[in-house]
Amino acid sequence: MAISLSACAGTSTPASDSSSGSVDAKTATSAADFGGLSDLVAAANKEGQLNVITLPPSWANYGKIIEGFEKKYPKIKINSANPDGSSADEVSAAKAQKGQTTAPDVFDLGTAVLQQNLDLLAPYKVKNWADIPSDFKDADGKWYYDYTGLMSVGYDSSVIKTAPKKIGDLLGADYKGKVAIKGDPTQANEAASAVYLAALQSGGSADDIQPGIDFFGKLKQAGNFLAVTPTQATVASGETPVVIQWSYNNLAWGAAGGSAGNANFKTVVLPGTALGSYYNQAINIDAPHPAAARLWEEWIYSPEVQNLYLASGAYPATLTAMEANKTVDTKVLATVGAAPKNFVQLTADQATKAATLLTAKWASAVG
Template structure:
């Protein structure tokens, strides 16, 4: 069943992104980086890579799966979609017999995984090009792309598109808002920082963001709080306003056929851009396949695939595809997150959130 799901996701990815259909097998093309073929030979002997938390509808992972499989046909792939914090919990529970080869998460959760000794040193291709705040010194995690908090709005269900955090508190948005739980999903943590920025707070003072969540619930404007990405439900027209990342809205608008029925709005007061990281799991069952997969995401090819999914590449100098650049407008109100500070604030956000929604 899992392989069938992956095959279907891969096929959809290639239809949606036709340029990827021309990706060649490593056997028929030059190396993307020195040593790629030797690493592939070692990975082929393992035959599998287990990739935690890379849900296919998130950040263009389906297209990455498709291109990886086409390039490395003797390495199968399996994945799950747990959420960032839940991924760290799963790694910790299985640390004596790890099941995963790689783990992907909001970078604050990556810091947590490194602090718990769950991930290994590994510096992929292009590692040294990353800004220092985007990587662990020994490569126990590194940023592969960033994502920006936005309102993703179904205009068929919402008459007036909200433009700001203040707008979202208005009575006309009663029972319309969906978001992911900050206690279990990295995007929920980033959302809280974005709300803090938009209400006078900052990385050192996240309480305004927690207070805002409480106000949103008290106003009756929250329809549901979810644990995993509800992209399919949004496409089906089941979600009026989704506090999500801009890439999900842009993908729904430009790739998955919703067109002008979708508005993607970065709130005018402020928002937050979150680095997302990935790691090689310590003592994972298929270390060479894991390294092959991580390297691929950091090559020019892999970084370009992220951009095709409307997420911003982490490696400086990667050119945005022409058909994407004009869909990612400059947004000076967006503030980058310091992931180490974000990680240090997680317990405060978790406790504050529980209190805010209980009142």
């Protein structure tokens, strides 16, 4: 199915005072604990900064999301670290920079990494908590889904003349030295999801991703696997002409990227079983700017930002509620199309099991 959517070393100086009146922002579990949203804004303004991490501007419209937050809350400066990093990098930064003003305040994590680091997360429930489906969030508020896409193949149509129709097509001679994924699957959820897709397309399942590892071993043996982490720039230059990644990212790197994109870069969701994976929002339990972190989550789950996710081709967690409440951008939804009803998403247990297998088998398969 072809897709055509519209676009998505610190110091140890003490952090800002994290309390607002008698409220300790680090332990606040809702805006009501501050006295209401306006009091949360006041506390966040007092802190004056927010640290985000691994949020590329072209990923799920994060460039516009960050810009919108700073416009709405001009007294808060966003510090965006390591935009091309992985979920594992987020966790490493939180641990290495604990107690420093540079530590991440908030996370956007893949499920496998999230489940291995639940002790790093602070419970917090946004004002429209009820709009997030119960199976899309932790009951105590430690994490909540934010958006999903479908795993897809992006290809430079000036180089690859015929769109791939199945994963096995990527083993052909036309793809020699051309197929890239977003980093190390043992570290990055998006790269791991490329392996999961290959497994689903090669006789495996969410409970058995070994066929996906085997596929990439064959891709390596054929000389088709390109050991370069792709970026929008490498796609624009032609260095990485084929990329397996989330649909909203492939789309953002094509014509939707404007002058920074590659007008010849097309996106295909392969026929057969589709793979999706919601990412998870969470607050660092040791956030140096805890009020701003909580205000960020309120911003993320506002209809304004959920519509920005949608405009990038990423389906937001509150979409069903937004349709019912008539807060969804109907023009964008009509362009993007309804959210997929049936796709495979690994459960927390499946993702943990898959991550263990990848850690044990990936290096030998593609080494």
